[in-house]
Every structure is written in C-alpha cells, then in structure tokens.
Amino acid sequence: MKPNEKNNMDSKLEIFSNQSVLITGGGGYLGSKLAEVLSKANANIELLDISFNNASKRLVASNRNVKMHTVDLTKKNVLSQLCKKLNPDYIFHFAAILNRNRDFSIYEKLYSVNVAGTFNLLDAIKDINYKGFFFASTSEVYGTRNKPPFEEDQQPEPTSPYSLTKFMAESLCKTYSDLHSKPFTVFRFFNFFGPDMPDETFIGQMLAHYRNNTIFSMTKGIQKRDFVFIDNLIDQVLFVVNTKNRKHNVFNICSGKPYMMIEIATMFRELTENNFNFEKSLGYRPNEIWEMFGTNERLLELGYKPKNELLIEGLKKILIN
Numbered sequence: 001m002k003p004n005e006k007n008n009m010d011s012k013l014e015i016f017s018n019q020s021v022l023i024t025g026g027g028g029y030l031g032s033k034l035a036e037v038l039s040k041a042n043a044n045i046e047l048l049d050i051s052f053n054n055a056s057k058r059l060v061a062s063n064r065n066v067k068m069h070t071v072d073l074t075k076k077n078v079l080s081q082l083c084k085k086l087n088p089d090y091i092f093h094f095a096a097i098l099n100r101n102r103d104f105s106i107y108e109k110l111y112s113v114n115v116a117g118t119f120n121l122l123d124a125i126k127d128i129n130y131k132g133f134f135f136a137s138t139s140e141v142y143g144t145r146n147k148p149p150f151e152e153d154q155q156p157e158p159t160s161p162y163s164l165t166k167f168m169a170e171s172l173c174k175t176y177s178d179l180h181s182k183p184f185t186v187f188r189f190f191n192f193f194g195p196d197m198p199d200e201t202f203i204g205q206m207l208a209h210y211r212n213n214t215i216f217s218m219t220k221g222i223q224k225r226d227f228v229f230i231d232n233l234i235d236q237v238l239f240v241v242n243t244k245n246r247k248h249n250v251f252n253i254c255s256g257k258p259y260m261m262i263e264i265a266t267m268f269r270e271l272t273e274n275n276f277n278f279e280k281s282l283g284y285r286p287n288e289i290w291e292m293f294g295t296n297e298r299l300l301e302l303g304y305k306p307k308n309e310l311l312i313e314g315l316k317k318i319l320i321n
Contacts, residue, residue: 024093026046088125095117143157149293216278224261236253
C-alpha cells in the first residue's frame with residue numbers, strides 16, 4: 001500500500017493492516033459487503049462459503065489480497081486443514097442457513113450448519129492465537145415475550161427453529177471461547193438492507209417487484225421493525241472491533257428506530273412516484289413478533305457516534321443503485 005493510500009484509509013481499518021481476516025459466509029450479502037470494506041485495508045481477506053455471489057466474485061477478481069475458498073462448515077476435517085493453513089488473526093463468522101419458517105421439519109438442517117458448523121469452526125481455530133472472533137446472530141432471539149426496545153441483557157426467547165439455532169450457537173461461542181480463554185463477540189443484527197440486497201428480504205422483495213413491474217403481496221403490515229442501512233451496520237461492527245477493554249461480549253446492531261412495515265411500503269411507493277404496487281393479502285405468521293426494534297445504548301456508552309441517516313435516505317440509495 002502506498003503512503004497516500006494509507007493516509008486516506010478509514011481509521012477503523014488500520015487494525016487489520018498486515019493481518020489475515022477470515023469471513024465465513026463471505027459469498028453471501030453481508031459477508032461480501034464486509035469484505036468490500038475490508039479490502040481497502042492492507043490485509044489478506046479469506047472468504048469461505050459453499051457458493052459465492054457476484055459481488056464476492058468481482059471483489060476477488062479485482063483484488064489480489066482477497067481469495068475465496070469453497071468449503072462446507074459441516075466438513076470438519078477440510079475446515080480444520082484450511083484454518084490451520086490460513087492462520088487468521090480475525091474471524092467473522094457470518095455463515096448460516098437463514099430460514100424463518102416456524103416448521104421444525106427444517107430443524108436438523110439448520111442445526112447441522114448453524115450450531116454444529118459453528119462448533120466445527122471453533123474447534124478448527126482453537127490452537128490459533130487469533131485476536132478476535134465475531135459471530136453474526138439475530139434480533140429474532142429476543143422473541144415475543146421481551147418488551148422492546150430489545151436490550152442485550154434480556155433473556156432470549158427464540159420463536160423459530162432458526163432463532164433457536166442462532167441462540168444455541170451464541171451460547172456455544174461463549175462456553176467454548178471461555179473454556180479455551182479465547183476472545184469472542186456476538187452481534188445481534190436487526191433487519192438490514194442496501195444495494196444489491198437479496199430478493200428474499202422484505203425491502204429486497206419490494207425492490208424486485210418494482211423493477212419487474214409486478215404486484216408485491218404483504219400482510220397488513222402493522223408489525224414494527226428496525227432497519228439499518230448496510231453501511232451503518234458495518235460502521236457499528238468496525239467500531240466494536242476497534243474498541244478495547246469492553247465489558248460486554250454481546251451487541252445489538254440496529255438503528256433503534258422502529259417503522260411499521262406498511263409505513264415502509266408506503267414510503268417506497270411514494271419514492272417511486274406511485275410506480276410500485278402492493279396488496280395486503282397475506283396472513284401473519286404463527287408466533288408473529290409484532291415489535292422488533294432494539295437499542296444500541298451499549299455502543300453509545302462506548303462513545304459510538306451514530307450516523308443519523310433516515311430510512312428514506314437508504315431507500316433512495318437502493319433505488320438509484
């Protein structure tokens with residue numbers, strides 16, 4: 001890296017200079033977006049996944065310090081051999097099967113990756129002297145019984161096989177890391193969105209239907225959700241990575257601002273000058289979480305200065321992208 005490039009580098013990225021960074025789930029949306037930011041640091045970025053999106057492929061093709069590794073987390077021996085070879089300084093464990101279906105017929109598949117796969121990774125790196133292990137959990141672990149805004153000290157109450165396996169993986173990270181005197185951090189991500197986002201997310205579905213000129217079907221939309229723009233999410237993540245002497249290991253990553261889903265759909269329609277059409281024809285899910293929004297008070301106490309970007313500004317960005 002040239003001197004002037006180092007001077008222009010975000011100060012939050014300096015911690016990764018000359019380091020090896022492993023991102024599981026590096027072929028997915030969140031992992032590839034993080035990799036894109038970290039590629040600006042003087043670091044070796046190793047992406048691990050079973051498949052890779054176009055963004056991660058473009059990043060690998062344009063940056064010699066970013067490499068991809070097609071590995072299944074359930075293949076313990078292969079994973080162990082790769083981790084020993086890479087010897088990472090920082091690990092972002094973002095790989096998971098995401099399925100919010102309430103049907104327990106999917107539980108074994110979710111468990112094999114989200115829990116057993118997490119154990120395989122922890123076991124593969126236990127003899128490596130890494131500086132940070134960061135696990136991607138979900139706001140859904142708070143469930144229906146906790147009162148919002150959700151705080152990290154509230155007792156998780158998973159309401160689906162997916163959120164159950166993520167909470168199990170959280171506990172696994174804590175117990176295993178404590179037992180082996182290893183660092184760990186859990187990020188409870190709330191809803192996030194941004195350019196190139198997958199179609200299966202709420203805002204991603206709206207965008208896809210708008211571009212295809214088809215009608216978007218949704219519920220009546222009285223549920224409240226906390227949406228954070230991808231750039232702000234990564235900013236919060238990097239802030240935590242850079243903060244020393246933290247007394248907590250679990251952090252909400254959110255905006256702290258709830259919106260009803262119908263408000264978001266209406267806002268989106270207005271931004272498209274009424275060229276986005278939707279209908280409120282779907283029923284609600286069993287055990288629907290009516291209000292899911294968090295507080296990032298822990299980050300604020302550490303000195304984090306949030307980027308107070310309104311949801312509508314983020315929606316504008318994905319429309320022009």
